[in-house]
Amino acid sequence: MDKNKCAHPSCACAPAQGSKYCSPYCEAAKSTTELSCNCRHPGCELK
Numbered sequence: 001m002d003k004n005k006c007a008h009p010s011c012a013c014a015p016a017q018g019s020k021y022c023s024p025y026c027e028a029a030k031s032t033t034e035l036s037c038n039c040r041h042p043g044c045e046l047k
């Protein structure tokens with residue numbers, strides 16, 4: 001797994017320090033299969 005990437009399959013953000021996820025959004029969405037990330041971080045927006 002890429003350590004520089006959020007653990008959300010559809011998210012390309014850098015994870016927070018000490019976390020596998022970039023945001024609470026992604027952590028909450030880990031059990032949900034989503035086609036796109038909606039964490040609203042810059043560069044990681046729905047297209």
Ligand SMILES: [Zn+2]
Binds near residue numbers: 037
């Ligand atoms: Zn994201």
Ligand SMILES: [Zn+2]
Binds near residue numbers: 008013
């Ligand atoms: Zn994320």
